[in-house]
Amino acid sequence: xxxxxxxxxxxxxxxxxxxxxxxxxxxxxxxxxxxxxxxxxxxxxxxxxxxxxxxxxxxxxxxxxxxxxxxxxxxxxxxxxxxxxxxxxxxxxxxxxxxxxxxxxxxxxxxx
Amino acid sequence: xxxxxxxxxxxxxxxxxxxxxxxxxxxxxxxxxxxxxxxxxxxxxxxxxxxxxxxxxxxxxxxxxxxxxxxxxxxxxxxxxxxxxxxxxxxxxxxxxxxxxxxxxxxxxxxxxx
Numbered sequence: 001x002x003x004x005x006x007x008x009x010x011x012x013x014x015x016x017x018x019x020x021x022x023x024x025x026x027x028x029x030x031x032x033x034x035x036x037x038x039x040x041x042x043x044x045x046x047x048x049x050x051x052x053x054x055x056x057x058x059x060x061x062x063x064x065x066x067x068x069x070x071x072x073x074x075x076x077x078x079x080x081x082x083x084x085x086x087x088x089x090x091x092x093x094x095x096x097x098x099x100x101x102x103x104x105x106x107x108x109x110x111x112x
Numbered sequence: 113x114x115x116x117x118x119x120x121x122x123x124x125x126x127x128x129x130x131x132x133x134x135x136x137x138x139x140x141x142x143x144x145x146x147x148x149x150x151x152x153x154x155x156x157x158x159x160x161x162x163x164x165x166x167x168x169x170x171x172x173x174x175x176x177x178x179x180x181x182x183x184x185x186x187x188x189x190x191x192x193x194x195x196x197x198x199x200x201x202x203x204x205x206x207x208x209x210x211x212x213x214x215x216x217x218x219x220x221x222x223x224x225x226x
Contacts, residue, residue: 004154032212043116043202043217044155051212089154098210102154
C-alpha cells in the first residue's frame with residue numbers, strides 16, 4: 001500500500017535554531033516528492049518538488065533532501081523564524097497515475 | 113494576481129440541505145482537484161478533473177459531486193450533507209495533472225454540518 005509517514009508529529013524549537021523533519025515513503029512507482037508548508041487554516045504552499053534524480057533542493061532557508069534508495073526525505077530549516085510556525089507536509093507522486101499520496105504532516109512551533 | 117478562490121470560506125448547515133462550494137482559478141490551468149482535511153489525517157482527494165468535461169473520483173468521493181463545464185470553475189456539490197462531511201475543504205489547480213507541475217491551493221472552506 002502506498003503510504004507516506006512523517007516524523008515527528010510535532011516539534012517545538014526556539015527561534016534561531018535549526019531543525020530537521022523526516023519523511024519515509026513506500027510509494028511505487030515513484031515520480032516525485034514534494035514538501036508543502038501549511039499555515040493554520042490556510043491552503044498548503046509548495047516549498048520544493050524533487051524528482052528521482054535530485055537529492056538536494058533548496059528554497060531560501062529550507063533545504064530538502066531525497067534518498068530514493070532508502071525512500072527517505074528530510075526537510076531542514078535553518079535559523080528558524082517565528083513565521084516558520086506551521087505544518088510541513090510531505091507528498092509523494094505515483095508515476096503510473098500521478099496520484100498524490102499525502103503525509104499527515106509535522107506541526108512545527110517556533111518559540112521566541 | 114494568480115490565485116485560486118473558494119466561496120464561501122465558512123459554512124454551517126443542517127443535515128440534508130443541498131449546498132455548493134465554488135472554486136475558480138485564473139491561471140488557465142487544466143487540472144483541478146478537491147480535497148478534504150481532517151485533524152490528524154493527510155489531505156484526502158475527493159474528485160479531480162484533468163480538463164473541461166473530464167472528472168474522476170479520488171480517494172473519498174462518496175457523498176460528493178463535481179462538474180467542470182468551464183476551465184476556470186470546479187464546483188463541489190453536496191446533495192445531502194451529513195455530519196461526517198464536517199471538514200476543511202481545499203480546491204487546488206495545476207497546469208496539468210501529470211508530471212511535476214506545482215499545485216496551487218485555495219484558502220479553504222470550513223464546513224460544519226449539524
